[in-house]
Every structure is written in C-alpha cells, then in structure tokens.
Amino acid sequence: MTNKYLTIYNSIVEQIKSGEIPPQTLLPSENELKDQYDTSRETIRKALNLLSQNGYIQKVRGKGSIVIDISKFDFPVSGLVSxxxxxxxxxxxxxxxxxxxxxxxxxxxxxxxxxxxxxxxxxxxxxxxxxxxxxxxxxxxxxxxxxxxxxxxxxxxxxxxxxxxxxxxxxxxxxxxxxxxxxxxxxxxxxxxxxxxxxxxxxxxxxxxxxxxxxxxxxxxxxxxxxxxxxxxxxxx
Amino acid sequence: MTNKYLTIYNSIVEQIKSGEIPPQTLLPSENELKDQYDTSRETIRKALNLLSQNGYIQKVRGKGSIVIDISKFDFPVSGLVSxxxxxxxxxxxxxxxxxxxxxxxxxxxxxxxxxxxxxxxxxxxxxxxxxxxxxxxxxxxxxxxxxxxxxxxxxxxxxxxxxxxxxxxxxxxxxxxxxxxxxxxxxxxxxxxxxxxxxxxxxxxxxxxxxxxxxxxxxxxxxxxxxxxxxxxxxxx
DNA sequence: CAGTGGTCTAGACCACCGA
DNA sequence: CGGTGGTCTAGACCACTGT
Known part of the structure; x- marks a missing residue:
C-alpha cells in the first residue's frame, strides 16, 4: 500500500462521514495520532492538512483540530462543474x-x-x-x-x-x-x-x-x- | 523575520513576477534552492508547494518545477469576489x-x-x-x-x-x-x-x-x- | 546512470491555549 | 504549567525523468 498519509486521510474522512467522530469535537492530538497510526508526526500533519484543505477539519493552534459540520453540505465540497x-x-x-x-x-x-x-x-x-x-x-x-x-x-x-x-x-x-x-x-x-x-x-x-x-x-x-x-x-x- | 518558507515563497514570487525567472523555464532544483537559501529541503518544498497551489509553478516528478505563464492572468489567481x-x-x-x-x-x-x-x-x-x-x-x-x-x-x-x-x-x-x-x-x-x-x-x-x-x-x-x-x-x- | 521531486522519519524549538 | 499545533532540520529511501 503506497502513500501512508493518504490512507490515514481516507481513514479519518470515513470516520467523520460515518459520524464516528461527531462534528464540533476535537480529533485526537497529532502526537496521539502519531502513535495510533504508528508513524511520524509530519506524516500525520500531512494527512491533517489535507483534511483541513478539503473542509473536514479546522486546525486551531494550542487547542487541536475541530471537526466541521459537513452535514449541511449537500454538494461536493470542492467546486467542480462537470x-x-x-x-x-x-x-x-x-x-x-x-x-x-x-x-x-x-x-x-x-x-x-x-x-x-x-x-x-x-x-x-x-x-x-x-x-x-x-x-x-x-x-x-x-x-x-x-x-x-x-x-x-x-x-x-x-x-x-x-x-x-x-x-x-x-x-x-x-x-x-x-x-x-x-x-x-x-x-x-x-x-x-x-x-x-x-x-x-x-x-x-x-x-x-x-x-x-x-x-x-x-x-x-x-x-x-x-x-x-x-x-x-x-x-x- | 518569522516564517522562513514564506520569505522564500515571496522571494520567488517576486522573481517570477518581475520576469527574472521567465515562464516555461525550470526553477533551480530543490537541492540547489536548499543551498541558495541555506535551509533544509523540506522548508524549500513548503515554499514550492505554496507556489504550486497559487498557480505560479507546476511541479513535475523527475524533471523539476516549471514556471507557469501568468502574464495571461490579468487578475488575481485565486477567486475571491470582494x-x-x-x-x-x-x-x-x-x-x-x-x-x-x-x-x-x-x-x-x-x-x-x-x-x-x-x-x-x-x-x-x-x-x-x-x-x-x-x-x-x-x-x-x-x-x-x-x-x-x-x-x-x-x-x-x-x-x-x-x-x-x-x-x-x-x-x-x-x-x-x-x-x-x-x-x-x-x-x-x-x-x-x-x-x-x-x-x-x-x-x-x-x-x-x-x-x-x-x-x-x-x-x-x-x-x-x-x-x-x-x-x-x-x-x- | 545521475538528478529530479515524493514520501517518511525522529528529533528539536517555538507560540499559543487552557487550567 | 503541560499540551497543542506551527516551523525547521538532516538524513533516508523511493519513483520517475532524461541521456
């Protein structure tokens, strides 16, 4: 399986979409995730930055990563018109x-x-x-x-x-x-x-x-x- | 001056805008830039990723980073309507x-x-x-x-x-x-x-x-x- | 083949937040 | 104060490109 940070990204996306991690709650910290997924912190950060760019989470310095309520978004998050x-x-x-x-x-x-x-x-x-x-x-x-x-x-x-x-x-x-x-x-x-x-x-x-x-x-x-x-x-x- | 990768980003943006680095040419490689700016490669990569996201360059694996012709873009690259x-x-x-x-x-x-x-x-x-x-x-x-x-x-x-x-x-x-x-x-x-x-x-x-x-x-x-x-x-x- | 960018690591220091 | 995320480093291995 290639791309560790992508598998982590997808894993967390699934957890958010399924409601396993509810909106407005904090994700585990980067250090916790690092241990959970048995990887380095930079790799976790790469996955989290992707989540942030795609509108799944909001990172706040000193606090953590908040899960955004995507239930309101009935359309794809990114704006493609194909x-x-x-x-x-x-x-x-x-x-x-x-x-x-x-x-x-x-x-x-x-x-x-x-x-x-x-x-x-x-x-x-x-x-x-x-x-x-x-x-x-x-x-x-x-x-x-x-x-x-x-x-x-x-x-x-x-x-x-x-x-x-x-x-x-x-x-x-x-x-x-x-x-x-x-x-x-x-x-x-x-x-x-x-x-x-x-x-x-x-x-x-x-x-x-x-x-x-x-x-x-x-x-x-x-x-x-x-x-x-x-x-x-x-x-x- | 905070944020090393941002200063590098801005420096390269200026060089592109001024025409010092012409369109369709290759940027110096990440290893060369690392030495030029006296920093680590990951920091250079952070700056280059920013350039790529903002439409200034196109990164190609095995070749290098190509400068995109922005002269055609008569208004801001990102799409804000304020x-x-x-x-x-x-x-x-x-x-x-x-x-x-x-x-x-x-x-x-x-x-x-x-x-x-x-x-x-x-x-x-x-x-x-x-x-x-x-x-x-x-x-x-x-x-x-x-x-x-x-x-x-x-x-x-x-x-x-x-x-x-x-x-x-x-x-x-x-x-x-x-x-x-x-x-x-x-x-x-x-x-x-x-x-x-x-x-x-x-x-x-x-x-x-x-x-x-x-x-x-x-x-x-x-x-x-x-x-x-x-x-x-x-x-x- | 040597050189490029893509990924990953383990560690460090910092600025910020909350208790 | 301890924990969080933000930045930075030095090094490693890989996949890909050209010649």
Whole structure:
C-alpha cells in the first residue's frame, strides 16, 4: 500500500462521514495520532492538512483540530462543474449530442486564448448535453491539433478527457476557470432549450498539460437554472 | 523575520513576477534552492508547494518545477469576489449605501441557514454597492447577535469584517461560497439598477469563525454584466 | 546512470491555549 | 504549567525523468 498519509486521510474522512467522530469535537492530538497510526508526526500533519484543505477539519493552534459540520453540505465540497457529475448527482441519465466536429483554422479570439501561431490548427467540438429531456448545456471545445492528431465523433460522444488520458497518454494537470454571465447568442438559442431564459452562465476553461503548456480552451454554456458552483475557500492569511 | 518558507515563497514570487525567472523555464532544483537559501529541503518544498497551489509553478516528478505563464492572468489567481477588490481592480471609487440595519428575529430560512435556536436574534444588514454611478451589487448580511453585540451604520458603511477582526477580535477563518443565478426579486429591482437585466448572480456565503462555528450568512447579489469569478483548480489526482 | 521531486522519519524549538 | 499545533532540520529511501 503506497502513500501512508493518504490512507490515514481516507481513514479519518470515513470516520467523520460515518459520524464516528461527531462534528464540533476535537480529533485526537497529532502526537496521539502519531502513535495510533504508528508513524511520524509530519506524516500525520500531512494527512491533517489535507483534511483541513478539503473542509473536514479546522486546525486551531494550542487547542487541536475541530471537526466541521459537513452535514449541511449537500454538494461536493470542492467546486467542480462537470456535466457527468452534475447528472449523476441528480440521478439522471445524461445524453450527449455532437453538433460539430471539425479541424479548423482558429479565428483571432481562439488563437489568442490558446497562444497559437498563425498556422496552427485546432479541433473544434460543439456538443449539447441533455438532461431530463432538455438541452441545458452547450460545450464548445477547442483543442490544439499538435497534441491530438485525430478525433472522432464516437470519442466526443463519450468523453474527450478519457481518450486523451488513456489512449494518448496526455496528462491534464490543472485548469483555470472563469465564470461570467452573458446574453445568449443565436447559436445558444438554436442548440439549447432556452425559452424564457435571458442569460447563460459561461464557464471558460483553460486546460494545461503536465509540462505547463496550454492545450485546450473550453466554453461550457449553462442554462442558468441548472447551474451551481461551490467553492470552499480558506482565508488568505 | 518569522516564517522562513514564506520569505522564500515571496522571494520567488517576486522573481517570477518581475520576469527574472521567465515562464516555461525550470526553477533551480530543490537541492540547489536548499543551498541558495541555506535551509533544509523540506522548508524549500513548503515554499514550492505554496507556489504550486497559487498557480505560479507546476511541479513535475523527475524533471523539476516549471514556471507557469501568468502574464495571461490579468487578475488575481485565486477567486475571491470582494466588492472592494473588484472596485479597486477597475480603478473606481466604490460607494456603499446602507439601506437597512436592524436586529431581527430571523425567519425560517435564515434560522435554518445559520443553525440557530428559536430565540436567537440576528443583525440584518442590507447594503447597495455603487460603481460608476450605478448600483450593481446588493449585499444582504445576517450576523449572529450572540457574537456581535452592537453594530452601527458607520461600521456597515465601511467594512464589517474590519470591525469584527480589529475591534471584536473575532477571527474569520474560512468561508463556503455557492454561486447560483436567479431571477431578480422586487427588492432587487428597487434597490439596484437593473433596467434591461433579467437575472442576478447570487453568491451565498457561509462564514465560519476560528472555532468552526457558523456565525454569518451573506447573500451578495450582483448584476450579471459586472460579475466575474476566477477559480484556479488543481486536478484531483 | 545521475538528478529530479515524493514520501517518511525522529528529533528539536517555538507560540499559543487552557487550567 | 503541560499540551497543542506551527516551523525547521538532516538524513533516508523511493519513483520517475532524461541521456
């Protein structure tokens, strides 16, 4: 079993989720945990810092680690807005329609977003995601061609990420998200069910590879009533 | 000077921001940095992990730490939506109007949000924030009375947080944010400039104290065209 | 293979909290 | 005051990367 601090982290998460360690109580001290798990204190601290970052506990100097009441959090603690997650969370069968799949010469905006040269090509993928019989999300992906030589409709109907990571061995390492609210374009109105809606929530996603190169720009355009974003933020200082 | 790893962190941040260490290049290795800063490797790693969490570098096993191109990021890497930040970022003079300040018996919704007993009182503060002559944000704060015995209009017109931290010695430790889009209420229409807008972006904020008790619930209601949220997220695994 | 970052250890000193 | 978490050290072994 690799990663001692991760197993300790998971162990404590389970104890908190099951209610074995109730909210507002103190965790055993770092020295006690060190003995319990037969490890060093720094390793315990690594596990506790993870718990703290993920909103399970609050560390207080001189007192101990307080378990936070997560029962109020009906949503995942971290703030990811993935279509599949949203769908499965609501117990619905997601359906994806590929509207467009083409290799294009990017316009100025996309070229700037992806920091490309004037002769680089990009894949353009437009997909609508349907839930409960309504088209509520429009995903527009722009993927650098130099990293992804081929792309098919079958792959897009499933999951692009899965293909990139499993088959192409590309490692997506991090992403920067930006959320803004915009008026729907005509394309939005045509491809989504927007009767009676005057805005769309746009999540602009900049995806980076393992070596810190930018390789994909994605716009996920949501119907506002089906959108929710959760952020669990520590204070700065 | 306290905190060795923080000074190292700041030192490297400066070097990245100034361009002394250009994007896409490798930082010196942890062992080299250890010698440069005359410290231990774990301390260097603490500083580097901070840099990584804040989006300045990307660590790759077996290779080194790559400096990320932050020049594209025209605003703060972390995703805080504070009125004052937004205003100063846009070079505008913010103006705050206190519409309501009262000590009330909370209705069911607020009592539930704040997990209060039936006889607890809360401060209700309603403020509009004005920028460029337009009222674009409506802030509704509900603060537990048991933590904050007194509150004046002067305090609310300035900054509630400053008062709590400096004068009352309460330490705000973390907050959970939730972003949704709603149709404007009549109150929104009356208190904000919403001509031609059909939605408001609502940021629900649950604020916790140092000892992990929930003490404030805030709704920040934004005009959609003046709203923007940035999230810098590491991949899960 | 040598060099990188990832994990883990055992010990030390400090600042803070509560009794 | 003893116990807590916060910082720092010097050293070890590992998995991974390039050549």
């Amino acid at each position: 279509f599949k997650e949203l769908a499965s969370k609501m117990g619905m069968k997601p359906k994806t329609v590929v509207n467009e799949l083409s290799l294009i010469k990017p316009d100025g905006f996309i070229r700037q977003q992806l920091q490309l040269g004037s002769k680089d090509l990009v894949w353009k993928v437009v997909r609508t995601r349907e839930m409960g019989g309504e088209k509520i999300i429009l995903d527009k992906d722009f993927v650098c061609h130099k990293f992804v030589p081929s792309l098919t409709e079958e792959i897009c109907a499933d999951s692009i990420y899965q293909y990139l990571e499993n088959d192409l061995n590309l490692t997506i390492s991090f992403a920067k998200k930006e959320i803004v609210v915009e008026e729907p374009t005509t394309e939005d109105r045509i491809l989504m069910d927007l009767e009676g809606f005057h805005n769309v929530v746009v999540i602009k996603n900049y995806v980076y590879l393992d070596d810190a190169t930018l390789f994909q720009y994605t716009e996920s355009r949501h119907r506002p009533d089906k959108f929710r974003f959760v952020d669990f933020a520590r204070r700065a200082h | 009125f004052k930040e937004l205003a100063s970022k846009m070079g505008m003079k913010p103006k705050t109007v206190v519409n309501e300040l009262s000590l009330i018996k909370p209705d069911g919704f607020i009592r539930q949000q704040l997990q209060l007993g039936s006889k607890d009182l809360v401060w209700k503060v309603v403020r509009t924030r004005e920028m460029g002559g337009e009222k674009i944000i409506l802030d509704k704060d509900f603060v537990c009375h048991k933590f904050v015995p007194s509150l004046t209009e002067e305090i609310c017109a300035d900054s509630i947080y400053q008062y709590l931290e400096n004068d009352l010695n309460l330490t705000i430790s973390f907050a959970k944010k939730e972003i949704v889009v709603e149709e404007p209420t009549t109150e929104d229409r009356i208190l904000m400039d919403l001509e031609g807008f059909h939605n408001v972006v609502v940021i629900k904020n649950y604020v916790y104290l140092d000892d992990a008790t929930l003490f404030q619930y805030t709704e920040s209601r934004h005009r959609p065209d003046k709203f923007r949220f940035v999230d810098f997220a590491r991949r899960a695994h």
